[in-house]
Structures are given as structure tokens and as C-alpha cells.
Amino acid sequence: MMKNIYGINEQGKLIDIKDVIKKSSEKYFCINCSENLVPKKGEKKAHHFSHKNETDCNFETYLHALSKKMFFDKYNECLQLKKPFFLKYPTKRMCISCRDINIECELKPELNLYDLTKRFDIISIEKYDENFIPDIKLASSKFGDVIFIEFAVTHRSELNKLKSGVRIMEFDINSESDLNFLLQEEIQFDQTNADFHNFIFQNKEDNYVQKSDCNKLFQIFSIYKDGEALIRKLKMSEIALEMENENSIVHEVDIIKTLSLTDSYIKLIKKYSRKGTNIRNCHACINSQKNLRYNQIFPFYCNKLDKEISNTNDGTKCIEFSKTLHM
Structure with missing residues (x-):
């Protein structure tokens, strides 16, 4: 036996069982x-409406009819x-204060409220619209656009409709409670039982955070005139000072990714070495190889000098440094 929370009265108004006297x-x-319902408001069982007589009415079609009427009303x-x-709905925000060095940061989305009634002033139930019959159609008398x-x-929904x-x-x-959001007269873009198709929201770009005030850490790779290469995690204010350093010739700033700094460091050294940049680092030297007895202190081994290397920037002072042709 179906136990409905909602019924309609003689005036066609939707009634919640809790409001029945x-x-x-x-x-x-x-x-x-449309069959008669009997309100059940006893002391033991959950309050509900039940059909007065036997019927072939089923819960799924009731839910569908309820959804349409509740939204429409x-x-x-x-x-x-x-x-x-x-x-x-959320608006994606991008901070572009550092766009001059090709850095843009995505910030926490901004939540916006849009009053649908300001644009969509016509509502209908199962009204034909070109090739489709939506459950509910919201339409704009001024602009002519619609929302299903x-x-x-x-x-x-069928794929061709989507x-x-x-x-x-x-x-x-799946139940009457899934319609509770309508009681608040608000639809949330991130509510768990909702999917939104073909909506496009504009992103916002602005200098939300000035470089001097940004506490986020970024990865900066620098090459100096003597061929030394460094990679560090710095705040943007510190990066600005580093980029003014007259001894440095290359700066590449990036958002810190899941790739480790060591892996990024090696990739960048090889990248600039291939470009012909004056970089004297053991990662770019033909004589170095990974230390097979690897430990944190001596990660590299020099075949020419026959010794372990603790600092790959020792290549700046090494007379045996020879840039590899294939990296």
C-alpha cells in the first residue's frame, strides 16, 4: 500500500500530510x-496519505507527477x-596579478544568486517545444530562450535532448524528500541530485591578490651567469626580487605541481641545455651518471673524476665539465 506524504485538496492545492488537521x-x-486519499495521523506510524480504495497507482508515477506540480506551483x-x-551557481575566479610572468591562479569560486524569474517569466508543464516535450519549460517572453x-x-533524459x-x-x-529544495525556492548548482547540461557561466579575472600580499609558494628555476642552476619554492614577493638579480640570466616561474622539485629541476636543466644556454650543471655533463650507490648526500657520480658528487652545481668550477650532445 502506497504511503504518500502529499495529496491535493478540493481546490487543487498541494497539501503536506503534516499540515492536515x-x-x-x-x-x-x-x-x-485522482482517487480519494485518507490522511493517516496516528500515534505509532509515520503520518501519510493512503488510497481509500484499491488502485493500480504506483509510487514512481506519483513521484513524477508530484515533482512537476510542486515545481510549477x-x-x-x-x-x-x-x-x-x-x-x-559558482563563478570561477582567476587571479591574474602575475600574468606578466605567465602565472594565473584559480581561487575559491564565488557563489552567485541569480533570480530565474527576472528572465524566465513563463512556466508550463509538458508543453511541446520544437522536437521535445520537457517536464517543465521555463521561457522568456522578452528574449525567447528556454530552460527545460x-x-x-x-x-x-534522452541523449538527443541533452x-x-x-x-x-x-x-x-527517489523520494518526496528529494524535492525539499523546492520549498526553499532555490536550486543549487552543486546539489547532489542535480545535473546541469549546456549551461555556460562566465569566469571572472582580476588582480584579486597583489604580488606583495600573496603567500602562495611558487616554483622558480633560475640560471646564473656562471652557469649555476637553482630551483626553489618562493613567495611571489621573493620571486620579484630574484628576477631583479643582475647575475641571473634565466627565470622560469610555475605553479608547484605534483612533480617533485628534483624531477622538475632535471627536466628544466635539460631543456635549457638543449637551447644552448650557458648552464654548467652535472645533469648536463657527459661525464656524470646516477650514483648506483645512491644516497641523499651523493646522488651523482663523475666518471671523469672518479668520485661521487654531492652538489650538481659543482660543474660551474669543474675543468672537466663537458656538455652532453644528447639529452
């Missing part, structure tokens, strides 16, 4: 099959009373 003479009907009420019905609202109870380019909000509905 005990022993009221008002009649209630099923939103799906709530949105239409907002239109009539000039109340907002919000879509809360779909409720996935037993199946999701690929049509029409903006679609699709909600997974």
Missing part, C-alpha cells in the same frame, strides 16, 4: 490517479507574488 472534513485526492507563486526563485526542467524518476544545446536542469528523484 485531524478529523478534518476536507477531502484529499491523489495527484497521480512554487515557481508560479514566485512569479505572481514577485518573489525570487534563485539559482545558486526534467525529473528523473524511472529514467533519465545534445540539443538547450539548457537543462535534471533532478534525480
